[in-house]
Amino acid sequence: xxxxxxxxxxxxxxxxxxxxxxxxxxxxxxxxxxxxxxxxxxxxxxxxxxxxxxxxxxxxxxxxxxxxxxxxxxxxxxxxxxxxxxxxxxxxxxxxxxxxxxxxxxxxxxxxxxxxxxxxxxxxxxxxxxxxxxxxxxxxxxxxxxxxxxxxxxxxxxxxxxxxxxxxxxxxxxxxxxxxxxxxxxxxxxxxxxxxxxxxxxxxxxxxxxxxxxxxxxxxxxxxxxx
Amino acid sequence: xxxxxxxxxxxxxxxxxxxxxxxxxxxxxxxxxxxxxxxxxxxxxxxxxxxxxxxxxxxxxxxxxxxxxxxxxxxxxxxxxxxxxxxxxxxxxxxxxxxxxxxxxxxxxxxxxxxxxxxxxxxxxxxxxxxxxxxxxxxxxxxxxxxxxxxxxxxxxxxxxxxxxxxxxxxxxxxxxxxxxxxxxxxxxxxxxxxxxxxxxxxxxxxxxxxxxxxxxxxxxxxxxxxxxxxxxxxxxxxxxxxxxxxxxxxxxxxxxxxxxxxxxxxxxxxxxxxxxxxxxxxxxxxxxxxxxxxxxxxxxxxxxxxxxxxxxxxxxxxxxxxxxxxxxxxxxxxxxxxxxxxxxxxxxxxxxxxxxxxxxxxxxxxxxxxxxxxxx
Numbered sequence: 001x002x003x004x005x006x007x008x009x010x011x012x013x014x015x016x017x018x019x020x021x022x023x024x025x026x027x028x029x030x031x032x033x034x035x036x037x038x039x040x041x042x043x044x045x046x047x048x049x050x051x052x053x054x055x056x057x058x059x060x061x062x063x064x065x066x067x068x069x070x071x072x073x074x075x076x077x078x079x080x081x082x083x084x085x086x087x088x089x090x091x092x093x094x095x096x097x098x099x100x101x102x103x104x105x106x107x108x109x110x111x112x113x114x115x116x117x118x119x120x121x122x123x124x125x126x127x128x129x130x131x132x133x134x135x136x137x138x139x140x141x142x143x144x145x146x147x148x149x150x151x152x153x154x155x156x157x158x159x160x161x162x163x164x165x166x167x168x169x170x171x172x173x174x175x176x177x178x179x180x181x182x183x184x185x186x187x188x189x190x191x192x193x194x195x196x197x198x199x200x201x202x203x204x205x206x207x208x209x210x211x212x213x214x215x216x217x218x219x220x221x222x223x224x225x226x227x
Numbered sequence: 228x229x230x231x232x233x234x235x236x237x238x239x240x241x242x243x244x245x246x247x248x249x250x251x252x253x254x255x256x257x258x259x260x261x262x263x264x265x266x267x268x269x270x271x272x273x274x275x276x277x278x279x280x281x282x283x284x285x286x287x288x289x290x291x292x293x294x295x296x297x298x299x300x301x302x303x304x305x306x307x308x309x310x311x312x313x314x315x316x317x318x319x320x321x322x323x324x325x326x327x328x329x330x331x332x333x334x335x336x337x338x339x340x341x342x343x344x345x346x347x348x349x350x351x352x353x354x355x356x357x358x359x360x361x362x363x364x365x366x367x368x369x370x371x372x373x374x375x376x377x378x379x380x381x382x383x384x385x386x387x388x389x390x391x392x393x394x395x396x397x398x399x400x401x402x403x404x405x406x407x408x409x410x411x412x413x414x415x416x417x418x419x420x421x422x423x424x425x426x427x428x429x430x431x432x433x434x435x436x437x438x439x440x441x442x443x444x445x446x447x448x449x450x451x452x453x454x455x456x457x458x459x460x461x462x463x464x465x466x467x468x469x470x471x472x473x474x475x476x477x478x479x480x481x482x483x484x485x486x487x488x489x490x491x492x493x494x495x496x497x498x499x500x501x502x503x504x505x506x507x508x509x510x511x512x513x514x515x516x517x518x519x520x521x522x523x524x525x526x527x528x529x530x531x532x533x534x535x536x537x538x539x540x541x542x543x544x545x546x547x548x549x550x551x552x553x554x555x556x557x558x559x560x561x562x563x564x565x566x567x568x569x570x571x572x573x574x575x576x577x578x579x580x581x582x583x584x585x586x587x588x589x590x591x592x593x594x595x596x597x598x599x600x601x602x603x604x
Contacts, residue, residue, distance in 0.1 A: 048600075056504060056600035077508060083599075084506030095501045098494075099248035104241075109505040111241060114234030156505065 008062035040217035088157030092169040264531025274466035289423035323419030353383035358398030503599035512595040
């Protein structure tokens, strides 16, 4: 899946005294089946850019194209549909729902699709098995270690079979060993045909041989393109 | 269609597990909600039951009662009024009645003393209502003494205690013979308290009433349907009083529900953000919250209604008895006949579920339109 950004700009609190431009004109292309890392200091705009690519928010101006089709400007309903089927998200703090079991958390993104329950459960269990979590399926997520929670988040991101995986600071809550393990998993996902976008300022990630392309951001622009 | 149903099932599953995750908070809400339904349903079921009970019993009473009025007040009626009335077409039975009230200082209660028309009693026999028997602690064969108008004590042997079926209107009844009645109250021969007429065809009642008024201008006829209507409005009025008292509780509940919904915890808001980020639409979140409200409402309604049903029909509505039955001292101890009126259920459902839904939907909608990128920040 080819993703193209054209002159993306994003403002928060536009028109108010506290107006803030998080993205100030970014044009980029992400090639399919590649691992791209957006690196930069905190506040450089990488997470905002990732949320725009993943249809979690809209740019103030500019266009996002997916395989040549313009996404920005579509109504919420369509954006949700695209987000659901095209993108899988792995969040910095994992964002698993406490109190639910591991398998329920994994199945959660598929609930609004109304799939056959047995098939959905089998798919979730298959993913858990692949990520060596089969024995934890019935446990509540609070019982998991950081690495396990991260892998559950990956399973959840993959449940709807997305082509693009978006990971926001995925190693922020992991130690070096677990970070390396995660990069190994990401390598496996790339080999299975996924396009992967990661934001990180962790050298374990952007220096990893798994990453094909590193893009540095600074003050809402691509590094080296601003004044 | 199957996909739609499956989707709803997933949403309900998720909702159930959400509810169970916040057991304390939701159980508290369910308890308060059930209590409100319980109170309202108890009053409705009981008042309705009282009205139908009274109507059933009064079905056996005469269609027309004729009372003589002197200076605008009810006075004794001479027996010859039966003759003066003349033959009225449609009236199949007419007779004089003797009844009055007696204040028993020992119990601080009023009895209704009557001469039965269908029973033969000797001068010293009496049939008493359940309330009197209970309060006096007497059984068949025991003696009850009452003071006559001239201060003499007159004893009656209890021949019978009236059945439970009619207790609602017979709790305070004390039946004695005509002779004894005249002695107790000092009413001379040839005078009655009022006259009663039985009419075969209910459609003729109004016409007969008109004729009686013409022939006996100093009397007032009272129709059975008017008595029924009075009972009906008394019980409806009492029900209204209780509802007014309960409206404060209902209002408090609506405020509580609003507060609960508008004060969605940070955790709940974060959850909504996660759900939206992983691909749920605003509509899915709203539907999930709708199911949450529906499950709580329905469970509370069911618990409250069943509780009220048991309270009224198996526990004699002990909580509301004094207000709704009305007897000052001799409370009737009767078992209302169980029934369910679909219209009443629907009304109650509307008045309890609707305010809750309205109170919760707006704050939930506000939370559900949060941008999904909140979880990324």
